[in-house]
Amino acid sequence: MMQRDVHLTAKDLLMSMQFKPGDFGKIAVISGQPQRVQMALEKLKNPMRNFSAFGYTLWTGEYKGKRVTVGHGGMYAPDAALITELLCVGGVEYLIRLGSCGAMTKEIGIGDYVIAKGAIRGDGVTRYYVDDDFVPYADKTLTTKLAETCKKHTHLGMIWTTDAILRETKEIVNDAIAKGAIAVDMVTSPFLTIAQLYGKRACALLVVTDNLITGEIGFADIRVFDAERRMIERGFDLIREI
């Protein structure tokens, strides 16, 4: 039988990767999609790679005089949980997620933005962290500032996080809408849950790639490419306010 409380903690993992305290900045900007990571990386002055494992890489550099860590923040709940926890344990205080989502009201268009107020937990991973009735919320101050930098075509609301993109059935989706969800993704729940557990300030800005109500799909739509590009700018505008 296993004798240790936990096989591998975030700290163990960081140390096994020769991480040293202070490698990460106080602010982290993370995304799941490689092109967003690349665009964020291009904003940094003198970026230095200081974490790399399991195909996830994080760099730390300078932006407007502040040390900022950017990198792959996970595309699904389990890997998002992993990276979020590593960042929290690694000394990051402010976490900004730049992701994507599907809209759950017909008023939200492809290429619009959704800012997460909190998350409705449809994922599996957060059950290992918190009780079933726990509701994760984004940091209010950061979220308000983020909303101020975005303004146009931006919607604020709850994000339903699912693990099963191909099982977004009418029953399940309508149930999430009834609980207050305006968009769905696969990451926000663990991201906010873990940040909150560690007492960190986190917010998430998501570009809309599809709409579950109208059935519109825009994963490779020019409006999404353009919005993604602007999303990176907005994320870094927020850093100035921190």
Add this chain to the structure above:
Amino acid sequence: MRVLFLQPPLGWWAVWKRHIANNVAHAQLAANIREWYPEIEVKVLDARALGMDEKQMLDAIVEINPDLIYMGDALQTTGVAAIHPRYQHAAKLIKQVLPKVKICVGGFFYGANAPMMLEKTPEFDFVVAGETERTVPELAKELSKRDPDIPSIKGLAYRDKYGEVKLTAYRPLIENLDDLPLPAYDLFPMDKYVGFNYLKHYVETYMSRGCPNGCRFCVGWTNYDPRGNKDWTHYRYRSPERMAEEMELLVKKYGAKFICMMDEDLNVYRERMEGLIEELRRRNLKVPFFFMGRAPYHLRDRDLLKPLREVGFVCGLFGMEAVDKKTLEAIKKGTTVDEVAELVQLFRENNIVSVITWMVGFPEDDEMKIKDRIERLNLIDPDMAALQIMTPLPGIPMYKQLEPLVEDWDLRKWDFQHAVIRTKYLSREDLARLAAWANREFYSKPGRVQRILYYKGYHPFCRLIARTYVETAGKEHAQAAVEDKIFV
């Protein structure tokens, strides 16, 4: 005698979304007539640019009341053979209101197929065989006589008094393009042209003829009379001084903001490129331009890329077509994939947007071959890839080999964007599906899309052109390839 150069209502390539270019062949012919036969009145009606519907076009033609109407293009980019059904339809409508008017077509596609196309198209009176520059003015001149001697005009298919189609003697090529006047842009609505959906004040020019390489699939052959001595490979060009003069005119008089040089192969001679750089510098002309050239010539002149970029060369196209040696040899491409890859890098180092042409639908193509091709293309990573689905025009050297594979003879689809043939191993439908897949795959690759849409080192107009390709990749291109939707 009144000659009308007519561009009837027609569309554009699916991947270009909305593209309304000046007809540079019309502009050249109009200038020739004006200079050589000033007594002939020349009129232009670009119904497409003016947004006219058929009725408005007919009303305008009736008002002009021409004796001869000419339609035709020198460039494949107007729609390959899909222009023919449009011209035929326009001719039919015109004959209903002006039964006596003579209608002549020529240029791309018709040049190599004059008697056959006249035979098939009762609405036309003449089809030019081969080069049009002298034939059309001579036809206008001859028709203005009381007793025209049509058989004396070289390079023309016509009907004799019994209605039989005849072909006159071969018309030799013009040797020196500087002998031609500059195109008569003044007759055209130059402020109405739009390139690639976004570029206003857009102009297309055509300052050389032919390509010495003579690839076996190349549709450029169809501009020329097959009785000639491989006329397509006989390269002729306007001097750098004349080129720069034309560009200066376009910028200063017509406000051109982007010049798209549609010559199939502009960079054959180093001296011409050096001369162009020098002339543009001397005139201090600052206009972004695009041209098509061959990779081996660019590599030979690699030191010219930087100065070319400085004088406005912001985007260039060169051909790859295939990646395996056997196919490249079979089509006589004369370029290696390594050359193409090297040139893409050189273009990038100089902030010149690279566009590669590549093809699917060679007779031996199977799914694996096509997927290998896009795999390699992704590694080479050009900024844009212009995918062409093999369109087997009569007049190209490969035609005999391709003809048995043709499955769709509806010329409205013979535009590179639709699958009209099968291969030995793929059905027409599978070929279409793979083409749509490959194009979408190329234009949704993370990293590439962001580079071509947003990288500031690239000229903003090039980023707009890229935008059109990205926008149409999963939509219009797929609608043409897979759903057979008509665009031209």
